[in-house]
Amino acid sequence: MNSRRLSIAIAGTLLIAACGSNVGSDAATAxxxxxxxxxxxxTSATTSPPPTTTTTSTPTTAPPSTVTTxxxxxxxxxxxxxxxxxxxRPVTETTVWASWREGCPLHxxxxxxxxxxxxxxxxQVRTGELxxxxxxxxxxxTAFEGLFDIxxxxxxxxxxxNYGGDDKAAMAANVTSGFNCRYVDGTESWSNHxxxxxxxxxxxxxxxxxxxxxxPLEGEPYTNRDLELPGMINLGDEAITIFEEVGWxxxxxxxxxDYMHFSKPGN
Numbered sequence: 001m002n003s004r005r006l007s008i009a010i011a012g013t014l015l016i017a018a019c020g021s022n023v024g025s026d027a028a029t030a031x032x033x034x035x036x037x038x039x040x041x042x043t044s045a046t047t048s049p050p051p052t053t054t055t056t057s058t059p060t061t062a063p064p065s066t067v068t069t070x071x072x073x074x075x076x077x078x079x080x081x082x083x084x085x086x087x088x089r090p091v092t093e094t095t096v097w098a099s100w101r102e103g104c105p106l107h108x109x110x111x112x113x114x115x116x117x118x119x120x121x122x123x124q125v126r127t128g129e130l131x132x133x134x135x136x137x138x139x140x141x142t143a144f145e146g147l148f149d150i151x152x153x154x155x156x157x158x159x160x161x162n163y164g165g166d167d168k169a170a171m172a173a174n175v176t177s178g179f180n181c182r183y184v185d186g187t188e189s190w191s192n193h194x195x196x197x198x199x200x201x202x203x204x205x206x207x208x209x210x211x212x213x214x215x216p217l218e219g220e221p222y223t224n225r226d227l228e229l230p231g232m233i234n235l236g237d238e239a240i241t242i243f244e245e246v247g248w249x250x251x252x253x254x255x256x257x258d259y260m261h262f263s264k265p266g267n
């Protein structure tokens with residue numbers, strides 16, 4: 001009886017020991033599994049990727065505390081001041097088709113065609129044509145260069161042939177001209193223009209006038225010499241001195257005042 005109780009007691013003890021051992025093993029296993037689970041990322045399929053971190057670089061060199069600017073010099077102008085220019089060309093019968101004819105006191109081969117620059121009434125530099133006796137062409141060039149240098153204004157320089165040789169029409173248009181084979185108005189005496197030894201400058205505003213007679217007729221308002229308009233020529237003006245320096249005289253001091261007229265004396 002006692003032997004049987006002892007056996008039962010031993011068996012119970014062994015059973016209890018075995019159960020305790022298994023419980024401890026399961027707890028350790030669970031603890032180990034829990035620790036492993038805490039080190040793994042979540043397994044959800046909707047897990048978002050980790051945020052991207054943007055790093056801004058900081059310049060290592062600080063900007064200068066002051067900005068230095070250098071002023072550039074103003075551009076140099078390449079525009080040159082206008083200068084007087086001219087050239088000579090031979091005259092042909094075609095050149096003077098209306099101003100020359102057989103019986104004139106001078107043959108056209110004694111004439112030269114000058115191309116001259118001048119200041120017009122708008123203050124612009126123009127080029128005009130002037131026929132003159134070849135023997136005085138250099139004088140005329142010198143005189144017109146003097147007029148150009150002082151800024152004297154001329155409305156236009158043209159051949160009277162552009163007006164059919166009509167001197168009155170050319171004067172009414174205020175044309176500065178040279179040669180024209182014609183008589184002195186109202187006479188049968190050859191004008192200095194017929195020899196190519198005279199120039200009329202701005203004839204409309206520098207008309208010929210005597211005792212109420214005026215040429216051109218359109219120039220009558222300009223017999224008032226107190227107007228002092230650009231291109232007018234009056235006693236004491238520099239334009240007169242310029243022509244005198246090349247040996248030419250001005251008709252404005254004649255009894256029949258010819259304010260437009262400059263000529264080479266002696267013909």
